[in-house]
Amino acid sequence: MVKLSSSDGREFVVAKEVACQSVLIKNMLEDLGEDSDAPIPLPNVSGPVLEKVIEYATHHKDDAPPPPEDDSKNITKSSEDIEEWDKEFINVDQGTLFEIILAANYLDMKGLLDLGCKTVANMIKGKTVEEIRKTFNIVNDFTPEEEEQIRKENEWCEDR
Amino acid sequence: MPSKRAADSAPAGQAKRTAGRTAASVYRHYVSDNPFGIKPLGNMLFDSQPPARPHGLGAFAPLDDHLLLELLADSDAFGGPDGDRALCRLARASRAWYCLAYNDAVWRQRTIARFGGDFVFAGSWRNTFKRCVIVSRQRSAGRSISDDDGQDPPGLVRDAIIRVPGMFSDVIYTSWRCSSVPLEHLCGTAVDNIDRRSGLSMADFVREYTEPNRPVILTDVVTSWPAFGKWSMDYFVRNYGRKLFRAEAVDMAFEDYARYAAQAHEESPLYLFDKHFAEDSSLAADYTVPEFFAEDLFQVLGNRRPDYRWLIVGPARSGSTFHVDPNSTSAWNAVITGAKKWVMFPPEHIPPGVFPSADGSEVTSPVSLAEWFMNYYSELDQSPATRKHIECVCRAGEILYVPNGWWHCVMNLSESIAVTQNFVTSENLVNVLDFAEFRPEQVSGFCHGDLYTEFVDALRSQRPEVLEATQKRRAAKLRAANLDAAKARCTVSSSESFWSKLSAAPSADGDTVEADEAASGGSFLFSFE
16 A cells, blocks of 8 residues: 645545556655655646545556557547546536646646546637637736637638 | 657757856857747747647647647648648647647658658658649640649748747747757867877787777778769769669658758758668679678678678758667768768767666667757766767768667768668677677568578578687687676675685784684684785
8 A cells, every 4th residue: 555645735545556546656756665665756746636546546447558659550539439437537616627638747647637638628729819808717828819820720620 | 659859958049148158058048939820839938929828729629739730740730731721621620739730740750651752852841741732633624734844833832930929838839949040059069089090010900909909990992982062962963863762751852952951941851861862783893892891701692691781861950869780780881962060879888868678679768859959968077087988970081980889879960872881790699699699670671581691691601611610709708697697696795715714804913813713723824804
């Protein structure tokens, strides 16, 4: 078992195989050695977010490791093929979603990061520019001339 | 996990003018404005412009630029036309998103993921991607379109890059700087401390370079090749324009690659490295393997031998980051046109900024060659008495010998065409067999199972005398290594060794030393000066 401590001082005890879904933690454990009883500090991850991360890692602990990336095959998986459990899991408020993405990046957990990124991409796709701004609280700071120029340069993708 | 950048500790873009203009300070002053107006992060502290990121990125603001760019380049998340629209609408949302979504490295990844090597480069990767989409749309609509002349198709609106205030980013700025700093300021192009020789006999070469494992440039070899004076970008475009050549992860028609190379202005330009070129008999006839490198024991494997010869073509700024050549082979590299800057380190001296893993299978180093030069080149010890490395600029008509095990990086200073081959001589066979036997998982370019077994079998039937001599040397080397290890493990204390007693420090009167043997009943008496 491994002890993890979040930025707000909460401690979580998890099975080693669950914790080692994080390459960062896996490397730390290898460096620290087996005997150390001290909790691993994760100052970049808050308690609630770490709880979610552990939930994900626990569910996925028996997953086969992903196949090595093969550039030459140009396989592009659609962002629609997210498994049901993951869809439910990632159905959180926007703030938590971004915190999960940041945590997955920090902890080096590719599967969780990919899930977060696909989810965000799905939130952007299909929306108009104004809808995107509203959804993510983005302020339009272009001048009208800038806006028009950039619109023209991007008409190409609006044809179906 | 893609490699992250070394921290850029160089000064902010608004460099103060100083009186002394060294080469280093000149290149810092050159630091040109990024066309989007993006400045290094530190500028945010004293720039009067309010920063664009907080309100421009909204909920995305906590994510760093590295992560945001990775997200945008993700072909799974933003694949297909839906993904194109998502990125382009993001670009229209705010100035901060404009800067990120227009990042050309993102569009290079998207172009290659969607179109492979089948693209007509149009000044930037974003323009290139647009062009590919428009052309493929017109083709599927059944409209015939001749795409060979590189003209812009109707409907292509090229980007007019807009300078926006308030964007500060080390990630984007560093990449920009690496793509634009003049190479003559970056790479020490005047530094050259390699031997240059001509008129060497085979015996000379073996004695002075092969046996001591030292690099050298030969100046009288390539100049007599048919390729020299004949090969040029134009020659290849005219005669092999539609033939496919390998450029990193894609195959491209030479004409398309040449068009790209003429326009590329990025940090790490796409590099053409093709191992099949000599299957064309005309190209193969245009060069001859020099006699110094004619012995090549991998030949015993016939066409099952590991990959060993490449045509190398690339624009200025393209090149190879630090590495050791595969399978412990040696190499020669002949420059037909252009010029290449080399920095080389002997096997036991790892270059600064380069961090191989314990078994040598992975090497961590800065993301790009330009970044290595920017951050580590000035750390090199240039004092002739103590320096460990060799640097040179290898020019058209010259051929460089890279002995096995030497670390090297190569930067093309101008558009270059070169040929290279890797080979095994009886001198480096020991290392090659050691590598193949003890690190089979790192063997490269050989797809037929176990290289060691097959190579030894082939040598036994074709070059038995070389194999026998080499296996004897390997066994002796192993014995010597084991003996050293055993000695190191032994702790012989000075009170037990007879000889250490004899060489004990002089007694108080300074002239003579009596062996303790005398004290313990022995019969020796020695006098030491």
